[in-house]
Amino acid sequence: MSDLVLTDVSRWYGNVVAVNDVNMHIGPGITGLLGPNGAGKSTLLSMMAGLLPPSSGTVTIDGQPTRGNIAIYQRIGLVPVQESLYDFLTGTQFVRLNADLQRVAEPDKATRFAIDLVEMSDAADRKISTYSKGMKQRIKVASALVHNPEVLLLDEPFNGMDPIQRRHMMGLLTQFAEQGRTIVFSSHILEEVEQVARQVEVVVAGRHAASGDFAAIRRLMTDRPNQYLVRSSDDRKLATLLLADPSVRGARMRGGTALEVEADDFGAFAVLVPKVARAGGIRIFELTPTDESLESVFSYLVNS
Incomplete structure (x- = not known):
């Protein structure tokens, strides 16, 4: 089980402040990261994953900084919001690529298992360029899961998925949470977040607006x-x-x-x-x- 902690985290691009003095403590289970477009959700997830350094403050997992820490990277699975993939690869090749980058002990077995988890086996040998938006989302999730990470970060993971695919993905997230993993995901499909994650972190205009159970938050708004x-x-x-x-x-x-x-x-x-x-x-x-x-x-x- 892993604790993800953001302490006084800010990120700016020139004169533009994307994230301003955010503090979060996220433990095992499912946490929904909410906010309007441009609120800073993707920036926060990138810093949690160690891909983007904070301009100030720290991001740690179990006390270890995420940025530039290879041992920590091996414990994190990231599903970015960007749709651009290596379209010339097949689904299997794409997932296997991440297995190799993460130095998975049995990459072929891990690749097949991850693809089966997201129900993409039938299309695994097709090129990603032939995939629908929902299929691309699922193969990204498979790639993020192939090394069996303790921390899973997903940016708008339900985009393009049909209702059946969404229910399946919600079930997977719930299953992973029951295993003690730490899961953070952003989504604009609020009713689905409500079904999956009672714990929410709300970001508005780069600032941390609220944290906790959504009903408790509402009751505190006197x-x-x-x-x-x-x-x-x-x-x-x-x-x-x-x-x-x-x-x-x-x-x-x-x-x-x-x-x-x-x-x-x-x-x-x-x-x-x-x-x-x-x-x-x-x-x-x-x-x-x-x-x-x-x-x-x-x-x-x-x-x-």
Whole structure:
């Protein structure tokens, strides 16, 4: 098991700051790296992999710097976002190339195993130039896995994959996490990140905006109201009773069948609703937070 630590990491290109004073501690399991285009995700992954030196700060795996450290490189698998590959090679040749570069003991066996993992055996002897976008993604993943790395870094790994391929890749990542590997991946497919990674690191404009469980992050955002959908036996009466409490910012009817409520304090609201309902003789049929999805949290953080 490996710990990936970024300490006061910045990276700039001339006068352009790509990453600014980022601190992260990423342990075994799956971590989703989120941020809008241009936020610095790819730059961060490149520094984690040791391909790009920080302008300031340090990136280490188990206390060892990643940059220029051959022993560390052998523990890392990187799937870059770039689609440019050695198109004149076959899939097998491409994966075998990385096996040779990593000095894998049984390169042929490792190559076949990695290609089987990503379900590319049927196309392994075709040239990469004939591959679809999704196939290129999978062969890149095979190449990153061929030396059995402890740390796996993937930049937009689901790009171009169809739903079946995505589910398979999600299953692979989950399997690797259960083995104790450290996995970091960026993705714009937020609902899939929510399914695979409860731990998220959010980067906005090169800065580290948030870290942790996405629902916990949302609950800590006390400057914005929590939003709920409530269905009850008497929505109008419930709205009146709830609005009498100072923690409730607003309540409105939703299509005559439910109530939308905004409240400041998650814990206080969870206690308030049953208390008010019981006092008013109202039955609660549903109480659902509507803004704890990863997409909602990400939107809040980006637009803050």
